[in-house]
Amino acid sequence: MERIEHRACFGGWQDVYRHESAVLGCTMDVAVYLPPQAEKERLPVLYWLSGLTCTEQNFITKAGAQRYAAEHGVVVVAPDTSPRGDGVADADGYDLGKGAGFYVNATQAPWSSHYRMYDYIESELPALVEANFPVTDARAISGHSMGGHGALVVALKNPGRYRSVSAFSPIVAPSQVPWGEKAFTAYLGDDREAWKQYDAVELVKGAQEKLPLLIDQGDADEFLHTQLKPQLLREACEAAGHPLTLRLQPGYDHSYYFIASFIGEHIAHHARALKP
Numbered sequence: 001m002e003r004i005e006h007r008a009c010f011g012g013w014q015d016v017y018r019h020e021s022a023v024l025g026c027t028m029d030v031a032v033y034l035p036p037q038a039e040k041e042r043l044p045v046l047y048w049l050s051g052l053t054c055t056e057q058n059f060i061t062k063a064g065a066q067r068y069a070a071e072h073g074v075v076v077v078a079p080d081t082s083p084r085g086d087g088v089a090d091a092d093g094y095d096l097g098k099g100a101g102f103y104v105n106a107t108q109a110p111w112s113s114h115y116r117m118y119d120y121i122e123s124e125l126p127a128l129v130e131a132n133f134p135v136t137d138a139r140a141i142s143g144h145s146m147g148g149h150g151a152l153v154v155a156l157k158n159p160g161r162y163r164s165v166s167a168f169s170p171i172v173a174p175s176q177v178p179w180g181e182k183a184f185t186a187y188l189g190d191d192r193e194a195w196k197q198y199d200a201v202e203l204v205k206g207a208q209e210k211l212p213l214l215i216d217q218g219d220a221d222e223f224l225h226t227q228l229k230p231q232l233l234r235e236a237c238e239a240a241g242h243p244l245t246l247r248l249q250p251g252y253d254h255s256y257y258f259i260a261s262f263i264g265e266h267i268a269h270h271a272r273a274l275k276p
Contacts, residue, residue: 002019003015003016004016004017010036010066010070012036012038012070013033015031016029016032021120021124023119024114024120025113026083026088030079033060033065034133035074038133042136043073043075044274045077045135046069046267047078048076048143048147050078050144051081051147052081052145053100056079064264065263067264068263068268072271074140074267079125081146082098082099083098088114095179096186102146102149102183103147103149108188115187121154138276140163140165140270140274141154141155142270145170145171145223148168148215149172152167152170153198156200159207159211160209163274165211166216166266167216168216169216172201172215173199173200173229174198175196176201176229177226184198204240207242210243212243213233215230215233217248218251218258220252221254221258230246
């Protein structure tokens with residue numbers, strides 16, 4: 001992994017690394033925040049998955065997470081949201097193609113050549129992080145919007161891999177909203193049964209591990225009623241007896257102002273779960 005950015009931040013280092021991804025078949029950038037404690041000990045890791053149109057830069061420049069990561073001694077890893085490069089398929093619009101990987105393994109051409117973000121997040125990236133940085137195998141995962149969807153899906157599909165999971169404004173039922181229907185049709189085809197493996201509402205129904213879900217959602221979010229529909233997850237969790245804390249935050253929208261307002265509480269939540 002080649003370090004391409006290195007900046008002092010809250011006593012630690014906000015770095016960005018570039019590496020060749022065998023899973024995605026392209027070069028990827030990933031942000032890694034190493035708090036000051038990393039100079040002396042191995043630390044747990046919080047993986048952050050960003051939303052539509054984002055790269056690894058949005059979270060590290062807008063969320064203010066480094067302050068809390070330094071306070072709690074947590075490494076934060078924030079990858080890009082899709083494969084990149086001249087040979088990678090793309091589409092017009094912001095909600096399909098580059099910047100819109102949806103954290104699935106595409107099965108349909110031309111997307112299947114590179115768009116395997118699920119495998120990248122679930123296996124390749126953690127293996128790289130654990131081989132190259134002073135970290136333990138204690139993991140947590142979180143994300144926003146499309147990335148919130150990704151965090152929930154990856155955690156629910158991998159019992160025992162993560163100590164905790166949270167999300168901001170997640171797409172909880174991509175099979176039932178326009179963003180997800182467009183992306184899943186392109187990446188996975190028309191068979192809606194195949195979509196269920198990447199749908200948190202569906203996964204909760206048969207989850208092998210009752211990992212508590214923490215979700216913050218702004219009640220002034222412009223996508224609340226059309227794309228996010230958190231009530232669908234609440235209903236699924238109630239039916240399955242799956243622990244869910246869903247907090248509807250008055251006045252907040254879909255932006256990073258919302259994330260910055262509550263990221264400290266989320267990192268504290270993960271830090272408690274990540275303690276030995």
